[in-house]
Amino acid sequence: MNDTTALQAELDLLARNLRWFYDRPTRALFEDLASRLGGVTGHDPMAVIQAFDADAFAAVGSDSELRDRIADLAAALRDELAGAPALDPGQRVVAYLSAEFALCDPLKTYSGGLGVLAGDHLRSASDLALPLVAVGLAYRDGYFTQTVDGTGNQVSSPAPNDLARSAAVPVVDAAGRRVVVHVPMGDGEVAVQAWRLSVGRVPLILLDTDIEGQPEGHRAITWHLYGGDRDTRIRQELVLGVGGVRMLHAMGVDPSLYHLNEGHAAFAALERLGVYRRAGQDLATALASVRGELHFTTHTPVPAGHDTFDHGLAAYHLAPLSHHLGVPFDQLWDLATGPGFPVWNQTVLALKLAERTNGVARLHGEVSRSMFASLWPHRDVANVPIDHVTNGVHPTSWTGPEIAELLDGYVPGWRRGTDPAAWQALRDLDPAVLWDARQRARARLLSAVQARLQRRAQRTGVSAGGEGLDPQALTIGFARRFATYKRGTLMLRDMDRLGEILSDTERPIQILVAGKAHPADRDGQAVLRQLVEASGDPRLAGKLVFVEGYDLELGGLLTSGCDVWLNTPLRPKEASGTSGMKAAMNGGLNLSVLDGWWDEAVSDQGRHAEVGIGWSIGDRAPVTDVTERDTADAAEVYRLLADEVGPTFYDRDEAGLPQRWLKMAIDAIVLLSPVYSTHRMLGDYARRYGVEGA
């Protein structure tokens, strides 16, 4: 192999494995390579290698330092891949099915928190060498790209995925032909092909119906992420659930356990039922066999978040499958409905057919047990068989470079470990060093934000605000989907009061806001518009800005650079939330309603804090009057900002250090990062899966 061929193979390996997203040295390599090419950014390693021509190969080949760097990174990746667990028949293998995965910004295969969690699940499974294969959908168009016009309207542009030019490779058989499976629906069999991606050691199989020669109605099934009507949705879910199981089998993978990440994948249960029925089991025996191999995670306490299909639609699309199963449709209907759940409900189906089911935080487990208690009329709510596994975030993906460097020095095992005792070493850290890291992280964030604001101002011809931003000022982040229960405008309830707090000349505070509203959610778009309008309100003096285009990069910048992470959902509607965990890992302090993960962090880890891990808004009292609660919570936010958060941040010693603040930041990192990590979460799941990592 000559050197150009070797170099090409190494770059190809590094660009195609989505490990680059969380491996900083690989990411830096592609940024450096991009800067030599002109016209490409390092944002997408596939675009970088596609822009490589003979001159570029020659130039890199003759730069021995760069050449060695590439060879070393490729060797490290090959070593890591050599430790991948076998996925052969006979081994215990987990199939993880999800409608979305957030892998990197160039691949638009996610819409929000569910996808980010699924992506972190895979990244962590790779680190821990768990025998896991993931299955999702190959969307031709991902969730939209967001810009905001001069008057605060969200503009959504298409976010295409050009799979053929992406890191994905076609799934083929031994003869090099595409593997195709068929999924029965109301109007016939739909052909499904697949693409394979690698997330470190974990394979991700994306299913695609856009096959030439297939009727347009079938080709279109995987065109849009969560796009279209109920008919498209049930078709997508048939492809994911039924097609996912069939594709794995066609590829020679025989999972011992299927993890359904949210109800979208619930049809996998019916396909497995068919497998046991065809093997001659009666319905009761087949149901018991299926139950033993299913694990289901439910992700939201908001009823609209659970997929339902009316009788006509379900009967139409499930008729062929019901025939195939030898189970009349009426009996299938009974599996997906129940007291209080009158129409086909994917969550109900998954709850009834999976032996193990869980919510994503302790409080969410509790809320889910009462939400679905009517399905178990003979049990007390406390004995409804829904457990919880609290979510986490992938440490290497979400820790900014400044804090990662400190952890490398003090907690050498932080990238893979979860032993809380190991983090205690950080208590020896010189507060001045931590402060310096935090200041640099904030400055990095603010310069990225200024650049984004400038781009928007140039595009719209209207100032995007931000004239009051100061890289030294206490910076609060608020970034999330603008669903109304998240109460994005809570902080705007008293603009005079907020203005007073932000403009305190001794203790200035600034707020960075980002997030998308679903294009069909008018209320969510109104929330967004109000936030953009507020950014131009003279009372706030340019100290609140809306940063458009919330994506993984912006999510990482905000959670690693903000001093405080604000979260104001209406309790208990936030199932878990994970952005606050990212902030905590970076030494950011949470200012949050006692909901989702924060509710249990305060009860469990908060007790061990030397000074505190953050601030809680309100208490755990049930909400009786929403308006009253909004008013009370807003007042509490203002009070905490003015009396606690601001004074703690600006209370400096003679060296200019906010000693108490820095102690809180250490408490947050030490106590929260080993617990709210996907490594801990994967450990919890692995015990329930009955598998072990390396």
Ligand SMILES: *Cc1c(COP(=O)(O)O)cnc(C)c1O
């Ligand atoms: C972490 C993250 C999320 C999920 O955070 P929540 O707290 O659940 O809202 C969503 N989008 C992006 C880009 C993220 O980085």
